[in-house]
Amino acid sequence: MNATVTGPTNVLIVGVGGQGVIMVSKILARLSQQQGLQVKQSEVHGMAKRGGSVFSHIRFGEEVWSPTIPMGEADVVLGLEWAEGLRWLRYLKPDSGTFISDTKRIVPPFSCRDRQHDAKHGYAHHTVADIVAQVPNTFAPDATGMAIELGNERVANTILLGVLSTVMDFPVKDWLKVLPEFVPAKTLETNLKAFKAGRAWTKKPHEPDLRQTTVQAQAGPLMRRQVSLEITEEWCKSCDICVKMCPERCLALDQRQIVKLVKPQACTGCRVCEWLCPDFAIAVHVEAVPAENISVVTATEVRV
Amino acid sequence: MSDAVMPLKLTEKPAHKTTGQFEIRDYLRLDLFPHFLCPGCGHGIALRALLWAIHDLDIEKDQLAVVSGIGCSGRLSAYIDANTFHTTHGRPIAFATGLKLARPDLHVIVITGDGDCLAIGGNHLIHAARRNLDITCIMLNNEVYGMTGGQVSPTTSLDRFTTTTPMGNQEPGFDACALAKGAGATFVGREVTLQTTALKNLMQEGIAHQGFSFVEVISDCTEVYGRKNDLGSSPEMVLSQKRSILPKFDGTAVDKPFRAGDWETGVLSREDRPEYYAAYRAHCHRVLGK
Numbered sequence: 001m002n003a004t005v006t007g008p009t010n011v012l013i014v015g016v017g018g019q020g021v022i023m024v025s026k027i028l029a030r031l032s033q034q035q036g037l038q039v040k041q042s043e044v045h046g047m048a049k050r051g052g053s054v055f056s057h058i059r060f061g062e063e064v065w066s067p068t069i070p071m072g073e074a075d076v077v078l079g080l081e082w083a084e085g086l087r088w089l090r091y092l093k094p095d096s097g098t099f100i101s102d103t104k105r106i107v108p109p110f111s112c113r114d115r116q117h118d119a120k121h122g123y124a125h126h127t128v129a130d131i132v133a134q135v136p137n138t139f140a141p142d143a144t145g146m147a148i149e150l151g152n153e154r155v156a157n158t159i160l161l162g163v164l165s166t167v168m169d170f171p172v173k174d175w176l177k178v179l180p181e182f183v184p185a186k187t188l189e190t191n192l193k194a195f196k197a198g199r200a201w202t203k204k205p206h207e208p209d210l211r212q213t214t215v216q217a218q219a220g221p222l223m224r225r226q227v228s229l230e231i232t233e234e235w236c237k238s239c240d241i242c243v244k245m246c247p248e249r250c251l252a253l254d255q256r257q258i259v260k261l262v263k264p265q266a267c268t269g270c271r272v273c274e275w276l277c278p279d280f281a282i283a284v285h286v287e288a289v290p291a292e293n294i295s296v297v298t299a300t301e302v303r304v
Numbered sequence: 305m306s307d308a309v310m311p312l313k314l315t316e317k318p319a320h321k322t323t324g325q326f327e328i329r330d331y332l333r334l335d336l337f338p339h340f341l342c343p344g345c346g347h348g349i350a351l352r353a354l355l356w357a358i359h360d361l362d363i364e365k366d367q368l369a370v371v372s373g374i375g376c377s378g379r380l381s382a383y384i385d386a387n388t389f390h391t392t393h394g395r396p397i398a399f400a401t402g403l404k405l406a407r408p409d410l411h412v413i414v415i416t417g418d419g420d421c422l423a424i425g426g427n428h429l430i431h432a433a434r435r436n437l438d439i440t441c442i443m444l445n446n447e448v449y450g451m452t453g454g455q456v457s458p459t460t461s462l463d464r465f466t467t468t469t470p471m472g473n474q475e476p477g478f479d480a481c482a483l484a485k486g487a488g489a490t491f492v493g494r495e496v497t498l499q500t501t502a503l504k505n506l507m508q509e510g511i512a513h514q515g516f517s518f519v520e521v522i523s524d525c526t527e528v529y530g531r532k533n534d535l536g537s538s539p540e541m542v543l544s545q546k547r548s549i550l551p552k553f554d555g556t557a558v559d560k561p562f563r564a565g566d567w568e569t570g571v572l573s574r575e576d577r578p579e580y581y582a583a584y585r586a587h588c589h590r591v592l593g594k
Contacts, residue, residue, distance in 0.1 A: 241344060278345050
């Protein structure tokens with residue numbers, strides 16, 4: 001972890017837009033500058049509003065030429081979000097790199113495989129234990145959880161900065177001097193607390209207990225929504241509103257021009273058809289049942 | 305003041321109610337179904353929103369009085385299983401005023417149409433708004449006299465064809481919400497049937513409001529008005545509402561309309577003014593000593 005004469009120290013900071021990737025990288029860049037080192041920082045930002053992927057390369061040393069870190073050369077990868085951290089893991093130096101990441105999971109909506117409640121999603125399935133097996137120098141605190149305990153979820157990045165400060169060579173007092181330059185004045189106290197909490201976390205023995213899996217086992221049976229559609233055929237006037245408005249296109253008019261549920265599996269029970277039926281012909285019933293008892297959406301016809 | 309109506313407050317709704325899962329048949333007179341409205345008529349959607357709002361406000365059916373006039377909208381009161389009153393053309397607000405003064409414990413809701421409310425009953429609307437008696441007026445605006453064969457109404461848009469304007473309507477229409485507000489209504493709102501949940505929330509606020517509340521519902525008349533003006537099928541007409549609204553949130557001004565002729569929706573004005581019945585009782589107490 002030394003800024004040696006042979007090459008610069010490379011720190012890659014990654015996260016989701018809005019988490020403070022740029023702020024963290026500014027702090028680190030200013031700090032290294034104050035130590036009399038050359039610094040180059042480059043970033044991709046502007047995704048903040050979209051919750052997109054944001055990264056920032058920081059290189060500092062006696063002499064730095066390129067502003068970007070080549071793959072496999074990062075001394076530290078600091079992830080503010082779990083999947084983002086994993087995404088950039090291949091930039092880490094294979095044997096001596098340090099991986100620091102929050103275990104916070106921000107599941108993007110578009111990773112969901114369908115629109116059902118409790119949908120399966122394609123989010124990274126790796127647990128902290130999986131990563132420790134690959135990268136021995138892994139620090140994975142639940143920074144967001146710690147930040148919430150401190151009273152402000154947004155100081156999670158400062159907690160990770162505290163963790164980062166334990167693996168860098170800069171004196172602690174210099175870190176504490178730089179911090180007030182970048183955090184808002186009214187949150188300074190919480191940020192200083194967060195920084196110390198991050199440092200304290202690394203001193204605690206957290207061997208296997210704190211590096212446990214990020215996916216918590218759910219207590220009790222998994223509940224799913226059972227949707228059923230009740231269509232009163234005598235009341236339907238074939239106006240076609242439900243058929244055209246259904247976001248899943250699971251209704252159709254049959255040969256008698258009466259509405260019918262043709263794709264029961266696709267129905268999510270969103271109630272749009274029920275709300276927009278001017279003739280009260282559709283009623284959506286949604287109830288929670290244990291997942292193993294779930295059957296496919298059923299349509300029942302009711303005569304009045 | 306002992307018989308004055310208990311103020312109805314908007315309370316925090318239990319979670320199961322916000323989803324709209326409730327047995328709507330409990331509020332309907334099932335022997336009259338299927339109802340007489342044409343296929344795709346937006347009035348049915350408005351009726352559902354109203355019943356949903358009543359359900360969420362926990363109003364007992366015995367404590368509810370629905371008064372309606374003549375026209376497609378006038379028929380809706382018959383389908384509600386509560387105290388309902390189908391009155392003469394244009395006069396539902398007048399009947400409701402008498403009803404509310406005689407029975408202040410009832411929640412009085414008026415269902416009326418654009419012709420019923422603004423043409424034949426325009427007089428009653430402005431005076432009820434001026435008095436600020438605690439009734440809720442829900443005006444279903446489909447821009448036409450549908451039941452009588454599609455004549456031009458006070459809200460028909462410019463250049464639209466009706467049976468009495470075969471070359472296109474050249475009369476500017478009423479802005480019903482501006483009229484009600486100008487006449488002194490203390491709660492004024494507008495919503496489209498497409499946004500059923502927003503419509504229900506608006507009606508709920510209107511019913512809970514102490515004083516005269518006026519809610520304009522933009523509805524669609526597919527069979528008469530839509531057909532004559534080539535506005536497309538029922539789903540197309542309902543969906544087109546999405547393109548012609550300008551949502552406004554509780555009096556917050558929007559910069560400028562997207563297009564002239566867009567309807568501003570949401571709560572358009574809210575005012576704090578003495579409610580008429582309470583003021584009247586206080587006056588009686590002062591003058592007559594009882």
